[in-house]
Amino acid sequence: xxxxxxxxxxxxxxxxxxxxxxxxxxxxxxxxxxxxxxxxxxxxxxxxxxxxxxxxxxxxxxxxxxxxxxxxxxxxxxxxxxxxxxxxxxxxxxxxxxxxxxxxxxxxxxxxxxxxxxxxxxxxxxxxxxxxxxxxxxxxxxxxxxxxxxxxxxxxxxxxxxxxxxxxxxxxxxxxxxxxxxxxxxxxxxxxxxxxxxxxxxxxxxxxxxxxxxxxxxxxxxxxxxxxxxxxxxxxxxxxxxxxxxxxxxxxxxxxxxxxxxxxxxxxxxxxxxxxxxxxxxxxxxxxxxxxxxxxxxxxxxxxxxxxxxxxxxxxxxxxxxxxxxxxxxxxxxxxxxxxxxxxxxxxxxxxxxxxxxxxxxxxxxxxxxxxxxxxxxxxxxxxxxxxxxxxxxxxxxxxxxxxxxxxxxxxxxxxxxxxxxxxxxxxxxxxxxxxxxxxxxxxxxxxxxxxxxxxxxxxxxxxxxxxxxxxxxxxxxxxxxxxxxxxxxxxxxxxxxxxxxxxxxxxxxxxxxxxxxxxxxxxxxxxxxxxxxxxxxxxxxxxxxxxx
Numbered sequence: 001x002x003x004x005x006x007x008x009x010x011x012x013x014x015x016x017x018x019x020x021x022x023x024x025x026x027x028x029x030x031x032x033x034x035x036x037x038x039x040x041x042x043x044x045x046x047x048x049x050x051x052x053x054x055x056x057x058x059x060x061x062x063x064x065x066x067x068x069x070x071x072x073x074x075x076x077x078x079x080x081x082x083x084x085x086x087x088x089x090x091x092x093x094x095x096x097x098x099x100x101x102x103x104x105x106x107x108x109x110x111x112x113x114x115x116x117x118x119x120x121x122x123x124x125x126x127x128x129x130x131x132x133x134x135x136x137x138x139x140x141x142x143x144x145x146x147x148x149x150x151x152x153x154x155x156x157x158x159x160x161x162x163x164x165x166x167x168x169x170x171x172x173x174x175x176x177x178x179x180x181x182x183x184x185x186x187x188x189x190x191x192x193x194x195x196x197x198x199x200x201x202x203x204x205x206x207x208x209x210x211x212x213x214x215x216x217x218x219x220x221x222x223x224x225x226x227x228x229x230x231x232x233x234x235x236x237x238x239x240x241x242x243x244x245x246x247x248x249x250x251x252x253x254x255x256x257x258x259x260x261x262x263x264x265x266x267x268x269x270x271x272x273x274x275x276x277x278x279x280x281x282x283x284x285x286x287x288x289x290x291x292x293x294x295x296x297x298x299x300x301x302x303x304x305x306x307x308x309x310x311x312x313x314x315x316x317x318x319x320x321x322x323x324x325x326x327x328x329x330x331x332x333x334x335x336x337x338x339x340x341x342x343x344x345x346x347x348x349x350x351x352x353x354x355x356x357x358x359x360x361x362x363x364x365x366x367x368x369x370x371x372x373x374x375x376x377x378x379x380x381x382x383x384x385x386x387x388x389x390x391x392x393x394x395x396x397x398x399x400x401x402x403x404x405x406x407x408x409x410x411x412x413x414x415x416x417x418x419x420x421x422x423x424x425x426x427x428x429x430x431x432x433x434x435x436x437x438x439x440x441x442x443x444x445x446x447x448x449x450x451x452x453x454x455x456x457x458x459x460x461x462x463x464x465x466x467x468x469x470x471x472x473x474x475x476x477x478x479x480x481x482x483x484x485x486x487x488x489x490x491x492x493x494x495x496x497x498x499x500x501x502x503x504x505x506x507x508x509x510x511x512x513x514x515x516x517x518x519x520x521x522x523x524x525x526x527x528x529x530x531x532x533x534x535x536x537x538x539x540x541x542x543x544x545x546x547x548x549x
Contacts, residue, residue: 243365264281436463466485
């Protein structure tokens, strides 16, 4: 090709020289022609040696001697192309086609033009490949540094450059999985399988997708026990492997103290006769809004809970909690936690439960609240709601009376509207067989959005009657506590003073109404009611946008 070009160059040189307006002297013209021929020849020889840079230099000199020489324009363009200087080569080709649209080198020029287009495309694709590889390299680097957001952004850019390449999509799926965005991870793995042509690689992700989609379903339908981390179906009241709860996610009462701006709960206490005692703001308990928001299952939430328990010395068998070292032992039956023992003290807590559909409901539980042990027994209605709770305990903080209490629950359209509670005990013979009875009522008010707006606890009545005369030291103590006491005559104003039963030095002992074991009733008034307090009123506020369900 270069040989033909040189012949054409030599043929064209003389006619171009003859076209000069003022002919140069014969000797100068001959010298110029010889220099031109020699320069072009050197360009060819350097081209043949693949010294394309030197070839360009000589052909450029020849072009300066004879501008717009057809052969030189082509040879210069070809040398520039081989030197990788495609833009300059394109300029020379354009000039050739402008000056010699039907020149002898036209077929060669067209071929070179195609080569230039190919080289530009090759260069573009190589640059894209380099950029793509650069995105991958930086993405992997950020991933190793745990900068998941930065890595994801780079892999998304890589996917935009090569939408059909499965590798970037796979890496996006891995990052979404690590971030806990499992639905997005599953979608990306499905897309990866669509793009991946290797059957073995595609099948290797099948199990991963199944696990992710199972987790996604659990995140939609399950909660996690905030104490032990066990996954539970939404609607579960208690965790059957540690008996913590209640997790009444559908009950407005248990979402009445959301941790959001504009929400508040204030409890006002009143003594007998509606004398104001105190007001106290209640802390929020439902992080993120509703109780369901606070305890909805996510893998990261479950792991955080279990890690926290393990750091405290608790052990697990799979996801089932087993105890805390040698201090607390859980006796896990085939289906639920049956017993908790403390070997060092000999204390034992016993549980009985029954299966109701997909859920476990407590029939009996032993519970210790602030050092006081209670035995609770539950009965349930056809909708698996608590219908009645019976509680027995010995008040070790008072005069050791064995106190019994019963709470009856009333619902309207699944919302708890009232609880009637009664309690009492028979005292000891030495203190005169005192009989104490009291009645309390809890009422709930809801707004149009099914949010509880008010909760009222009222101690409706209290009576105390000594059925016999006390004797010994107990007689003197009762006379100090109740100077006007008469056998079989109710003590006056006991509702005002509360049930006081003895002294310990200067400390007066009593049996305040203890609603703490009714913790499943409400998080707001399941409290130890101070002596003499007869009313507890809790008021709630919410932002307009807040909804429980």
